[in-house]
Amino acid sequence: MLDILKITIIFIAILIFLRLKWNIGYVLLLASGLLAILYLMPIPTILSTIKSTVADPVTIKLFFALTLIKSLEMILREKQVLSKMMEASRNILKRKKAVIISMPMLIGLLPSLGGAYFSAPMVEESTKGLKMSQEEKGFINYWFRHPWEYILPLYPGILLASAITGIELRSLILVNLTYALLIFITGFLFSMRGVKGGFAKKVERRKRDLWSFLPVLLILLMVMAMHIELHYALGFTILLxxxxxxxxxxxxxxxxxxxxxxxxxxIVFGTMLFKFTMENSGAVAHLSQYFKDVGIPILPILFILPFLSGLLTGITVGFVSSTFPLLMSLAGGAHLNEITFAFASGFTGVLLSPVHLCFVLTREYFKADIAGIYRKTIPGCAIIMTGALIVYFIL
Structure with a gap:
């Protein structure tokens, strides 16, 4: 019970400071310090956590990916490439809604750190002239890039879930397809209601503007087909x-x-430090053990453990690796209905997490109010979990 109180205090503190529009990096640094104090982390452990954060390959790759994304965005903006991409999308897709969501969904195919920061300026460009709040733009950029994580094998979360549980990847993807479709559907339910019709057609520019997609397509090709890491792909594209x-x-x-x-x-240091502090303080492990000791029925545990882990870490791999082995032991094995429900629960936590990197970067780019984005993501997540509950009982 004490662990729940500690985590609640930290989570409330994060939300309060984000609501005050503090930089998310500083908020997470503060949250990491509060976490260390509440869990009485020894000085050597704190120093080891800081060292792990700085030296971790993910931290380094994330830093270079985000810096290069900003550099690439500057080139694309100054050379009018972004506007040409939007013009081409208008000509090809025609419908305004399809154009607006095209970039988040396309960039979402990249299992990349910081991809939301890549698509954000494209959403901004495609919504010019439309009566749309920054919060709605942020929701679109955030929400429509995430159907793929349920079903795309390029994302490590679903691969890890299959590996840990022994459930065939194909079976997991087929069931998770329901949640991917629900993200797509709810995105239209909670945004772009006032957006109607299409853009004016300019056939004479269509072929020429298609070339503007080459930088993005080159990055997609290198990352997805050639398995080159994003920061290398970005660097090579910028050089070209x-x-x-x-x-x-x-x-x-x-x-x-x-x-x-x-x-x-x-932002990079704060996000990664909070992740490592959560792990090294034992916060997630203590919560898992608490629910096991109390003897709560399996269905609430299948929701609560992955959800809290996803909420606190903002990382799919985090909730899968930290809770799935425990869930299997509590459930007496790996059953498709239980594992897919747990995956939906955990990823719902990730989608709602104020420390989820895509959420952090989207909010930072659009300078959006966190409450405004949550007003759309919370009901969307509620619909996804309703679908997950139906799938659980059907299977």
């Missing part, structure tokens, strides 16, 4: 653009320097 647009060394330095901002450093 430097050559294509004949950037001088001074101009290239200006673009690269644009990506290396203090905000990116703080």
């Amino acid at each position: 653009l430097f050559v294509f647009y004949r950037f001088s060394p001074k101009e290239a330095f200006r673009v690269i320097r644009h990506g290396f901002t203090p905000d990116v450093i703080v």
Whole structure:
């Protein structure tokens, strides 16, 4: 019970400071310190956690990915590539709603750190001239990039779930398809209600503007087909653009320097430090053990454990690796209905997590009010969990 109180205090503190529009990086640094105090972490453990955060390959890759994304965005914006991409989307897709969601869904195919920051300027560009709040734009960018994580084998979460439970990946994907469709459907239910019709057609520019997609398609090809990590793919693409647009060394330095901002450093370090502090303090492990000791029925546990883990870490791999082995032992084995329900529960927690990187970056880009985004994500998640409960009993 004490662990629940501690985690509740930390979560409330995070929400309060985010509501006050503090930088999420500083909020997570503060939350990490509060976590260390509440769990009485020894000084050597704290120092080890900081060292692990700085040296972790994910931290380093995330930092370079986000900085290069900012640099790439600057090139695409200054050279009018983004506007040409939107023009091409208008000509090809025609319907306004299809154009708006196309970029988050396309970039969402990339299992990349910081991908939401890549699609955000494209959503901003595609909604120009429309009466739409920053919170609605943020919701669109955030929500429509996430159907893939339920079903795309490129994402490590579903692969790890299959590996841990021994359930065939194909079976897990087929059942999870329900939740992916619900994300797509609820996205239209809770956004773009006032968006109707299509964009004016400009056939004469269609073929020329299609070339504007090459930078994004090249990155997708390298990451998905050639299995090149995102930061390498971004770096290579930026180099090609430097050559294509004949950037001088001074101009290239200006673009690269644009990506290396203090905000990116703080966000990356704060996010990763909170993740490592959660693990090293024993917070997630203590919560899991508490529910096991109390003897709560299996269905509530299948929801509560993955949901809380996803909510607190904001990472799919985090809730799968920390709770699925325990859930299997409590349930007496791996059953498809239980595992798919647990996966839906955990990912709902991830979608609602204020420390989920996509949420953090989307909110940061659009300067959106956290409550405004939650007003759309919470009912969307409620519908997904209703579908998950129906699937649980059907199976």
